[in-house]
Structure formats: C-alpha cells, structure tokens
Amino acid sequence: MGVIIVPAPPGALRVPCDQRAVQEAPMPRPSVRRGTALALSALLLPVLAACGGSDSEKNGKETEAGEQKGAEKLVIYSGRNEELISPIIGKLEKATGTDVEVRYGDSAELAAQILEEGDRTKAGLFFSQDAGALGALSQAGQLAKLPQKSLDKVDAAFRGGEQDWVGVSGRSRVIAYNPKSAGKVPDSIHDLTAPKWKGKVGYAPTNASFQAFVTGMRVLEGEDATLKWLKGLKANGKTYAKNGAVLDAVDSGEVSLGLINHYYWYEKVAELGEDKVNAKIHFLPGGDSGALINAAGVGVLKNGGQGAAAEKAVDYLLSKEAQTYFAEETKEYPLASGVTSTVKGLPALDSLDAPKIDLGKLESLQQTLELLKKAGMV
Known part of the structure; x- marks a missing residue:
C-alpha cells in the first residue's frame, strides 16, 4: 500500500x-x-x-x-x-x-x-x-x-x-556573502544596520524561516530592540520572496550580503559545484541572534x-x-x-555557537507579524 x-x-x-x-x-x-x-x-x-x-x-x-x-x-x-x-x-x-x-x-x-x-x-x-x-x-x-x-x-x-x-x-541561520564586494563579513546581525551596508543586504521578510528568526530575536532581545533592528535592516536592505532568491542575488553580486538558512548554499554547491558558486556563507559566533538553529x-x-x-x-x-x-x-x-x-565542509552541529533559546517559544508568530508590520516589512 x-x-x-x-x-x-x-x-x-x-x-x-x-x-x-x-x-x-x-x-x-x-x-x-x-x-x-x-x-x-x-x-x-x-x-x-x-x-x-x-x-x-x-x-x-x-x-x-x-x-x-x-x-x-x-x-x-x-x-x-x-x-x-x-x-x-x-x-x-x-x-x-x-x-x-x-x-x-x-x-x-x-x-x-x-x-x-x-x-x-x-x-x-x-x-x-x-x-x-x-x-x-x-x-x-x-x-x-x-x-x-x-x-x-x-x-x-x-x-x-x-x-x-x-x-x-x-538548520542554522547564516550570512551569505560575495567575497568580491563584501570585504570583512560582520560577526553579528546588528552590524547589518551600519551605513556601510546600505543597499547591500538581501533578506526575505515574508519567508517563514526569516519570521522564525525574528521571533527568536524577540524572545532573546525584547520587542523594542528587535523593532529598532528591523527598521535599520529595512533602511539598508533589498527584499526578496525566497531564501533561494536571496542567495542568487548574493551570488550574482546584486547584493553583498544575504540572510538565509545554511542548506541553501550547500544545495547550490551540490548542484553546480563549488567552483561555479561565487557566494560563501558565514556562521555567526558568540551566540548571536542571527545564528539561530531551528528544528x-x-x-x-x-x-x-x-x-x-x-x-x-x-x-x-x-x-x-x-x-x-x-x-x-x-x-x-x-x-x-x-x-x-x-x-563536505559543513561544520559539526556541536561546533556552532547558537543562541541559547527554548525553541518552543518560537510559537509567538503573531507578535512577530505585528512587529514586522510596525517596521513596514509586511
């Protein structure tokens, strides 16, 4: 059957x-x-x-x-x-x-x-x-x-x-980057709101994994800090519908940095070969909110x-x-x-420096959607 x-x-x-x-x-x-x-x-x-x-x-x-x-x-x-x-x-x-x-x-x-x-x-x-x-x-x-x-x-x-x-x-959140234009890659998502990255950051605000990450940030850092960061990202970033589109934009040089899940890069490499993929990915250190591992x-x-x-x-x-x-x-x-x-090349799970969070608390999606609306993202 x-x-x-x-x-x-x-x-x-x-x-x-x-x-x-x-x-x-x-x-x-x-x-x-x-x-x-x-x-x-x-x-x-x-x-x-x-x-x-x-x-x-x-x-x-x-x-x-x-x-x-x-x-x-x-x-x-x-x-x-x-x-x-x-x-x-x-x-x-x-x-x-x-x-x-x-x-x-x-x-x-x-x-x-x-x-x-x-x-x-x-x-x-x-x-x-x-x-x-x-x-x-x-x-x-x-x-x-x-x-x-x-x-x-x-x-x-x-x-x-x-x-x-x-x-x-x-799956781990990572920063995808284009080595030709990114220079030194930030070690925190908070750095993405700096003036130097204006117009250079790709993200997908209507995407479920992005919204789960923002929910984690709310739980870890609070509503006010998260809203401030979202507004800064909106001022600096370019929006896309999908994680895959974000990675493609980084790979082509349309943007220098992008927020995605790690496996998108590994799937692209498996399909095309690493020598055919310009983009690289950076796993954030220090328990940064941008290094959330969701399940x-x-x-x-x-x-x-x-x-x-x-x-x-x-x-x-x-x-x-x-x-x-x-x-x-x-x-x-x-x-x-x-x-x-x-x-090949995937860091061991226990080597990642993810933030400490009860993943069950990511259930508060409704509050995240409200915050994204306040930031003008959705």
Missing part, C-alpha cells in the same frame, strides 16, 4: 505545501489576536477547506487504506514539502508496517486546524517544519508525552520542554487515537536511515545522537 495523500475539495484554495519546508512561501497576514490558540485559529480560517477534503473523499481514502489487513493506520499532518519527504514517508511505512495517510500544508495552518479539530482530530502525528508550531500545540495541551527512550535520542536543546515533541532535523520536528497528537503507530513513526524518523536521508538529501543537520552529516 502506498502513501495516501488527501486532496483539497474541487475549487477549494489549496494550502501551499512546504516548498522547502514552507520556507519559500510567503506567510499569511492574519489579523492580530490575543493568545496562541486564537492566533493560529485566525491563520486557519481561509484554508480550512483546503486542508480537510470532503467527507466522501476521506471515507474513500480510509477504505483504501484499510484494505491491507493487519496493518496499523497513521494520519500525518505534514508542514514539510511532499517532494521533500515523500521518499522517507514511503520508507517509514515499509519499516513500521503502517498504512500512512499524509495531509500536506503550511505548518502554522495545520497546527491551527488541529486546534480547531480538538478531540475530533483525525491526525495521529504532526510533522512540523518549525519548532514554533509544535510549541503552540504543546502549550494548548494537544500533544502526548513521548517515551523517554525516544526523547533521549535528541539533545534537550532540540526537544519540547514538556517532553511532548522532538526535533528531527536542524523541524514531530509530536504525537493526544486526541488522534493512533499513539502506538505514531510513536513507531517518531522512532523511525530518529533512526539512522531517516537521519542519514535528511543529512544527505536535504543538507540539514541530523539531530539524533550517533548520526553526523557527511556533507
């Missing part, structure tokens, strides 16, 4: 799939609400139909999934891109003896759907491209405690404080009624096979102990 993908109803607005963990897609601009659950619900309303599918479609797919007698069934709500993870989902299905149904969409929107569904949710596992969405569900009491043996596979920095979600793969991760839904199958899926995603897949195919950092990346 292959992986089942539930489509949106005919004519419904389709939820944008991950597009490289939805980091390439502009984030929605919901109205400001108080409280995480309300904020995520606001994100949900325009896309609920696209995430769900009609009852007849669901029943038909469920019947198809049940044809393989004796197999467990698991519904995954995935904020990670279908093209990116469908190969590993297929391997998960085979390794665990589980029939898997996947619904793809934006992580924040799927988290909002889970909150809306409550104890009626059909999902057994939430696979988020961002720790913030997992933190929101944890805060709302929607995630089940994970077995200690599963938690112990991942450093405490990359799992939930309530022991109810765990990171699967990691894609998973949590078992408390109300999904699929706990056993979901826990097997968690353990598979932390297995050597799955972790090697993320290391080699997506150029992300494997987070399970005992597995290291073999990507």
Whole structure:
C-alpha cells in the first residue's frame, strides 16, 4: 500500500505545501489576536477547506487504506514539502508496517486546524517544519508525552520542554556573502544596520524561516530592540520572496550580503559545484541572534487515537536511515545522537555557537507579524 495523500475539495484554495519546508512561501497576514490558540485559529480560517477534503473523499481514502489487513493506520499532518519527504514517508511505512495517510500544508495552518479539530482530530502525528508550531500545540495541551527512550535520542536543546515533541532535523541561520564586494563579513546581525551596508543586504521578510528568526530575536532581545533592528535592516536592505532568491542575488553580486538558512548554499554547491558558486556563507559566533538553529520536528497528537503507530513513526524518523536521508538529501543537520552529516565542509552541529533559546517559544508568530508590520516589512 502506498502513501495516501488527501486532496483539497474541487475549487477549494489549496494550502501551499512546504516548498522547502514552507520556507519559500510567503506567510499569511492574519489579523492580530490575543493568545496562541486564537492566533493560529485566525491563520486557519481561509484554508480550512483546503486542508480537510470532503467527507466522501476521506471515507474513500480510509477504505483504501484499510484494505491491507493487519496493518496499523497513521494520519500525518505534514508542514514539510511532499517532494521533500515523500521518499522517507514511503520508507517509514515499509519499516513500521503502517498504512500512512499524509495531509500536506503550511505548518502554522495545520497546527491551527488541529486546534480547531480538538478531540475530533483525525491526525495521529504532526510533522512540523518549525519548532514554533509544535510549541503552540504543546502549550494548548494537544500533544502526548513521548517515551523517554525516544526523547533521549535528541539533545534537550532540540526537544519540547514538556517532553511532548522532538526535533528531527536542524538548520542554522547564516550570512551569505560575495567575497568580491563584501570585504570583512560582520560577526553579528546588528552590524547589518551600519551605513556601510546600505543597499547591500538581501533578506526575505515574508519567508517563514526569516519570521522564525525574528521571533527568536524577540524572545532573546525584547520587542523594542528587535523593532529598532528591523527598521535599520529595512533602511539598508533589498527584499526578496525566497531564501533561494536571496542567495542568487548574493551570488550574482546584486547584493553583498544575504540572510538565509545554511542548506541553501550547500544545495547550490551540490548542484553546480563549488567552483561555479561565487557566494560563501558565514556562521555567526558568540551566540548571536542571527545564528539561530531551528528544528523541524514531530509530536504525537493526544486526541488522534493512533499513539502506538505514531510513536513507531517518531522512532523511525530518529533512526539512522531517516537521519542519514535528511543529512544527505536535504543538507540539514541530523539531530539524533550517533548520526553526523557527511556533507563536505559543513561544520559539526556541536561546533556552532547558537543562541541559547527554548525553541518552543518560537510559537509567538503573531507578535512577530505585528512587529514586522510596525517596521513596514509586511
């Protein structure tokens, strides 16, 4: 039995799939609400139909999934891109003896759907491209405690404080630079607001990974300092829709510096060869806010009624096979102990000087969107 993908109803607005963990897609601009659950619900309303599918479609797919007698069934709500993870989902299905149904969409929107569904949710596992969405569900009491043996596979920095979600793969924020025009590369994102960089910094303000980084900066440095920095960056920078476009602009010399996730550079090098790529990347030292390491991760839904199958899926995603897949195919950092990346030139994860932050606190996206509006970025 292959992986089942539930489509949106005919004519419904389709939820944008991950597009490289939805980091390439502009984030929605919901109205400001108080409280995480309300904020995520606001994100949900325009896309609920696209995430769900009609009852007849669901029943038909469920019947198809049940044809393989004796197999467990698991519904995954995935904020990670279908093209990116469908190969590993297929391997998960085979390794665990589980029939898997996947619904793809934006992580924040799927988290909002889970909150809306409550104890009626059909999902057994939430696979988020961002720790913030997992933190929101944890805060709302929607995630089940994970077995200690599963938690112990991942450093405490990359799992939930309530022991109810765990990171699967990691990505570091970096500064991409063009050696021909950048000169000495800054060691802090705060240096990017200096007059010397006016018109020379590329960034993607509507991008999910940029917004997660700004959320981290808010948590670490406070609202006022972050707003001041955002205004300074806007005065100096050039905006792009995607991380990939930022890197291309640096590579071509259109800008000297750019804010991206590390794997974009490694993917470009793997595709073209390092000698064909002008841009380089700089991992920031000193626990700078710009060196945030975010995690894609998973949590078992408390109300999904699929706990056993979901826990097997968690353990598979932390297995050597799955972790090697993320290391080699997506150029992300494997987070399970005992597995290291073999990507040429990629610094070891434990060598990075990332800021100390509870990744679950990245759930406060709504406040970040408000701050970006104040700065005139969205």
